[in-house]
Amino acid sequence: MNIKWLSSILVALFSIAAIVFIIMGNFNFAVLAMTIMFALSNGFRAKSFKEQGYMKEAKWMKYMAVFFSIASIIVIIIILTDK
DSSP states (O other): OOHHHHHHHHHHHHHHHHHHHHHHTOHHHHHHHHHHHHHHHHHHHHHHHHHHTOHHHHHHHHHHHHHHHHHHHHHHHHHHHOO
């Protein structure tokens, strides 16, 4: 499967999941889905920029992907420890 198709499908799935969780009123899981979506989209965008030769932009997108990955882990911890 093409990497662009895979990235598009994953981002779309997590976007739909976020909307569904918002409708259900489960905002913690909606935030989790959004942070994962942002991490994936920025990670794939960093790879795309690097392939195109935009090293400065690729570096910025990589840092944004790392930030949202860490944010996702923090949200998971908050969900697991929330009573």
